[in-house]
Amino acid sequence: MSKYIIRRIIGLIPLLFGIILISFFLMKLAPGGPQAQFNQNPRVTEAQIDQWLKRWCLERESSPISVVREFSGWLGVYNCETESLLSEQGGLNFLPAALGGGTNGIIHGDLGLSIKAGRPVTDMIIERVPATLILTTTALIIWVTLAVILGVIAAVKRYSFFDQALTFFSYVFYSLPTFWLGLMFIYLFSVVLRIFPAQGILTPREWSHFNTPNFWIEFGERPLAAILDIGHHMVLPVTVLVLVSIAADSRFVRASMLETLNQDYVRTAKAKGLPKQRVYMKHAFRNAMLPVVTNVGLELPFLFSGAIVTETIFSWQGMGLLFITGVNDRDYFILMGLILVTSSLVVMFNLLADIAYAIVDPRIRYD
Amino acid sequence: MSDPIRTVDSFDTAAVMTDSVGLPEDEFVEVNLETLNQWQLAWRRFKRHKLAMVGAGVLIVMVAVAIFGTILWPYDPTDIKAISRPGGDPPTLSPIENLFGTDFGGRSVLQLVVVGARISVAVGFFTSLIATTIGILVGATAGYFGGRVDNMLMRFVDLMLAIPFLFVILVAARFFGGGDPVVLILIFGLLSWPGLARLVRALYLSLRESEFVQAARAVGVSDARITFRHILPNAMGPIVVSSTLILANAIVLEAFVSFLNFGIRATDVSWGNALANSKGTLLTGNWWWPFFPGMILAMTVIAVNFLGDGLRDALDPRSKET
Numbered sequence: 001m002s003k004y005i006i007r008r009i010i011g012l013i014p015l016l017f018g019i020i021l022i023s024f025f026l027m028k029l030a031p032g033g034p035q036a037q038f039n040q041n042p043r044v045t046e047a048q049i050d051q052w053l054k055r056w057c058l059e060r061e062s063s064p065i066s067v068v069r070e071f072s073g074w075l076g077v078y079n080c081e082t083e084s085l086l087s088e089q090g091g092l093n094f095l096p097a098a099l100g101g102g103t104n105g106i107i108h109g110d111l112g113l114s115i116k117a118g119r120p121v122t123d124m125i126i127e128r129v130p131a132t133l134i135l136t137t138t139a140l141i142i143w144v145t146l147a148v149i150l151g152v153i154a155a156v157k158r159y160s161f162f163d164q165a166l167t168f169f170s171y172v173f174y175s176l177p178t179f180w181l182g183l184m185f186i187y188l189f190s191v192v193l194r195i196f197p198a199q200g201i202l203t204p205r206e207w208s209h210f211n212t213p214n215f216w217i218e219f220g221e222r223p224l225a226a227i228l229d230i231g232h233h234m235v236l237p238v239t240v241l242v243l244v245s246i247a248a249d250s251r252f253v254r255a256s257m258l259e260t261l262n263q264d265y266v267r268t269a270k271a272k273g274l275p276k277q278r279v280y281m282k283h284a285f286r287n288a289m290l291p292v293v294t295n296v297g298l299e300l301p302f303l304f305s306g307a308i309v310t311e312t313i314f315s316w317q318g319m320g321l322l323f324i325t326g327v328n329d330r331d332y333f334i335l336m337g338l339i340l341v342t343s344s345l346v347v348m349f350n351l352l353a354d355i356a357y358a359i360v361d362p363r364i365r366y367d
Numbered sequence: 368m369s370d371p372i373r374t375v376d377s378f379d380t381a382a383v384m385t386d387s388v389g390l391p392e393d394e395f396v397e398v399n400l401e402t403l404n405q406w407q408l409a410w411r412r413f414k415r416h417k418l419a420m421v422g423a424g425v426l427i428v429m430v431a432v433a434i435f436g437t438i439l440w441p442y443d444p445t446d447i448k449a450i451s452r453p454g455g456d457p458p459t460l461s462p463i464e465n466l467f468g469t470d471f472g473g474r475s476v477l478q479l480v481v482v483g484a485r486i487s488v489a490v491g492f493f494t495s496l497i498a499t500t501i502g503i504l505v506g507a508t509a510g511y512f513g514g515r516v517d518n519m520l521m522r523f524v525d526l527m528l529a530i531p532f533l534f535v536i537l538v539a540a541r542f543f544g545g546g547d548p549v550v551l552i553l554i555f556g557l558l559s560w561p562g563l564a565r566l567v568r569a570l571y572l573s574l575r576e577s578e579f580v581q582a583a584r585a586v587g588v589s590d591a592r593i594t595f596r597h598i599l600p601n602a603m604g605p606i607v608v609s610s611t612l613i614l615a616n617a618i619v620l621e622a623f624v625s626f627l628n629f630g631i632r633a634t635d636v637s638w639g640n641a642l643a644n645s646k647g648t649l650l651t652g653n654w655w656w657p658f659f660p661g662m663i664l665a666m667t668v669i670a671v672n673f674l675g676d677g678l679r680d681a682l683d684p685r686s687k688e689t
Contacts, residue, residue, distance in 0.1 A: 018522075018523075022530060023530075026538055027538075030543070168418070171669060172669055175615065175669040175671075176665050176668075177664060178623075179626055179642075183646070183649060187649050191652060191654075308533050312627065323534060323537070324627065327538060327541045327629065330542070335538055339530060339538075343530045346530075
């Protein structure tokens with residue numbers, strides 16, 4: 001078992017490196033280069049652009065050597081200020097700052113500086129995490145619970161009217177474009193009925209921006225009102241997320257439950273004369289949940305990558321919206337940072353899901 | 368299929384049954400005993416799936432609209448009428464043209480839907496075509512040859528699957544798209560294949576051990592021929608199902624990317640584009656403009672997904688139980 005885990009972790013290293021490479025070169029291949037962003041701002045002088053370029057080891061005319069330099073600078077191996085592998089302190093740059101290393105590069109948790117906002121990308125991402133987590137965690141809990149309940153009922157009452165209806169609506173909601181559903185919800189519930197707000201996390205007239213120091217002071221004064229307001233804003237985005245995501249999961253639960261119900265031990269349990277309820281819930285359900293747990297594990301990275309579409313439609317200031325703004329502004333460091341962070345999370349959650357599965361299901365072979 | 372109609376002798380069930388009804392004993396009865404090939408059996412299974420039949424019908428209509436729509440109903444992007452009320456109903460349009468209402472330029476939304484079908488459906492089809500081709504090539508190579516080739520290709524597939532798909536699509540569409548539908552199709556196609564490649568690999572891994580492949584290998588059939596002539600037809604069921612899903616996804620993806628203004632340029636018309644232009648008007652109550660393009664889009668995608676489900680039943684009957 002531990003051997004298996006170690007081998008899997010070692011296998012992660014090339015994958016993570018590949019992710020770093022891709023997130024870097026995707027931006028590198030983009031026409032115009034990062035400094036193209038400044039063309040639209042007449043107040044930025046040429047000297048300032050040069051200074052900015054130097055900070056990130058960028059050059060106006062990129063050559064293979066400059067790309068390697070830039071990449072190792074972004075990685076944190078190379079120091080752009082001293083133009084060598086050594087940091088200002090004289091130690092090797094990739095070491096932690098306390099051991100004489102530098103502070104630049106992803107090794108040191110520095111994902112660069114947002115071009116538009118002029119702030120460290122790491123801070124910007126961390127700042128957006130709570131908003132995304134509130135939205136996605138709530139949605140995930142609701143849809144997984146509902147998917148399990150609906151899927152199990154559908155499997156137990158196979159080919160019943162309920163099962164058929166669930167299948168039909170699964171396909172319909174699975175196919176609906178999320179952003180269109182969101183728009184229609186906004187029209188129906190915010191424009192016509194006026195019962196739910198269309199956009200944002202909080203009512204702007206009453207509260208400061210979410211997750212700012214001012215907000216937390218106000219939150220301390222009236223915590224219940226704040227939670228209620230957030231909840232009120234969450235109804236529409238969460239409903240949309242649940243509706244479009246529940247379909248795939250309930251199908252999965254149904255399939256897994258059906259497979260378990262066909263097992264010999266379930267037949268034995270029935271033949272022994274155990275009450276149906278007991279056979280379904282004690283014998284079949286627990287085993288049917290094993291693959292479901294793995295599947296949910298694979299969905300967990302979504303908690304961080306956020307619901308890009310939903311966040312865009314409902315102007316939910318989370319990581320997904322940060323990404324969209326980044327794409328719009330061609331804000332390279334935000335894009336590289338977000339792709340890197342979310343992909344690494346995907347990879348790690350995949351590993352955790354596999355390990356969890358291997359632990360709970362002893363039938364899994366490790367080779 | 369060579370001999371669909373056979374004469375049966377008296378000891379055949381059909382003849383025995385006629386006996387009991389009291390027909391003359393020495394009379395030959397002709398019974399239509401059709402031998403069905405693989406595809407006919409699949410078609411029979413497919414026909415039983417009512418929703419899939421409806422889905423196929425809707426898709427055929429959409430393809431027809433995509434091909435002939437613009438020809439029969441030419442669209443002029445510069446023909447913008449002066450209307451006083453955004454999204455209002457100027458009396459210049461016929462009732463049919465006005466079926467779905469008008470946009471801010473007084474243009475028929477129905478026409479936007481008809482004209483937009485071309486790009487949307489084309490993006491779906493060609494993306495699916497490109498992705499399926501690459502997926503089959505990569506998956507077949509990995510699954511058939513195994514070993515180091517397999518390892519390398521699958522690590523690459525892992526990598527592609529680890530990076531959130533939508534992120535890469537959006538970045539690529541923004542930086543390389545330039546509003547051109549062809550470029551968009553290439554981007555979608557070149558990024559949508561990894562899931563399919565993994566599926567094809569799994570199919571090949573199991574099929575290459577089967578007897579018919581061993582037999583082919585024993586008589587000296589080349590690797591390329593075994594891969595494409597012997598194994599591929601047997602793996603086609605799940606592949607077709609999977610490529611219909613890619614088709615459906617690509618249509619939604621085009622709409623979303625265009626909706627964010629990273630996709631099709633504003634002067635072209637696609638369903639996503641029609642939705643994108645209507646975003647702002649929703650809050651002023653002009654629901655029809657975003658509603659109808661989106662509804663047609665949703666209908667098409669639902670149809671494709673039902674079609675995929677029917678194809679799964681027809682071509683991949685073993686998977687039905689789970």
